Amino acid sequence: MDASSQHAALHIDPKLLARVVKGDHQAFSQLYDQSSTLIYTMALRILGDRDEAAELLQDVYLEVWRKVSRYDVGRGTPVAWLVTLTRSRAIDRLRARAARAHPKSTDSLDSASAAQVQDQGPNPFDAQADQEIRTLVGGAMAALPQAQQQALELAYYEGLSHAEIAARLNQPLGTVKTRIKLGMSKLRESLRRCWEQGEHV
């Protein structure tokens, strides 16, 4: 990776997006370098397929290039905007695929995990700041009871509603809601430390 990747995805400067708005190619290139690993990782987790994840990445960055002027710094950080956009587009794809009853959907989880294990490079996130947030979020997620983690991941990465999760897990609706609520609340508590250190995302 080139020198610009020394900046972490967590700390994408809103000014960088302002430059992209003006059609600055170098700024766009830097934005890609800072964020593409995170965005691709997320796309792969949701879609479970490398080709589709790559297609999604192309869609997302082209949408960013065209619609970056819609980004409003008052509503969140650049990385939050990118993550939200990516999740939304990836879940759209997932649903479109489910509607077509594509066979890939059945083994998405397994192939995603397999792909990730295989793909772990020696130093995928260069920046120290991203290492910290990765450890923090990974640790907070791992500290959740398995059932809460599972419910949260089904909602966030598979786009399932609480009712769909309850049906999938064969659990009462109230139980699923409580798991997600507790999971989110515990994550919030764990991550507050991070925000208090001025790394508010």
Place this chain on the structure above:
Amino acid sequence: MTHEELEEAVPLYAAGALERSERQALEAHLLSGCVSCHTALKEFQSVAAILPFGLSPSQPPRALKAKIMAARAPAAIAEDAPEKIEPKPSLEPGEWMNHLFPPESAAPTWSFGWAGGVAAVAILAIGGYFAWASSAKNATGTAAVQPLQAASEDQTKKVTALQQQLDERDREIARVKDELHQRTTDSTDLKDQLLQREAELEDLKFQFTARGSVPASREPEDEFAALLRVPNAKTVSLNGSDMAKQASGMLVYDARTKKAWLYAMNLPECPNGTTYQLLAIDDKPVSVGTFHMDSGDTAHLLVSRVPEFSKTKKFAVSLEPSGGRPAPTGPIYLASQS
């Protein structure tokens, strides 16, 4: 949904786990300006936005960057543009986070975006015409260019017309909004009036009950009998004057309806062209109502409104020409003790 339920839905909203209807209910609640839910949502959305950092990272294919950088070329965008007009099944990326802060200009942004989309398609269409025009020029000469230019001007006019229509729609929306506001105000007024009427009705019902469940028959005599049982009804007895010593009368006043019932007995029959007139006397006598005694009548009931009962010092009944007179002119037949 109760506020507690809405509050509990906030973390589920941020995790993307709510059903559509629940999401809409919470969004409506957030738009209503609930500060505590807003603050909670902001925090939970911040959590949701960094969740992917917890995944084991994967590098995108190296060739992808060059492909994406190249795909941003204007030609590629032009190819993509029409398909992007299709409605997306889920929320726009901004919308998922819109409630981090109040979406103060959500609707205008949308409408402007739509206008922009229409304009962009139109401009592409015009561009297409010009491109085609320029190649046609080489092939067929300048004579062919003019109709194409005319066509492109035509397109420009159409775009302008579309813009005007759009502006017109916007104005219409503003008008409808105003009207809606007006209607809302009107309906609030009507509601107030309705409440007022309901209160009056309630009051009347209460009086009805207070009068001891008057039977279905609404004969004045029955009402009079019921009135006599109203606890705070005021009664005034009237005695016959020298004109009719055996006559007597009783006047009952109900303060809640401001009505007076006069029960007059043994008054002589009215001669032709005359009538009895009830007078409320304060500083000067005021006619309250008239009634007639025919031959053979022994009693008569008069029901009439007496707005200023408390000021009235004396009641009297005089014999007056038909239709009554504003002030008494004839002899007094009945009078109360002052």
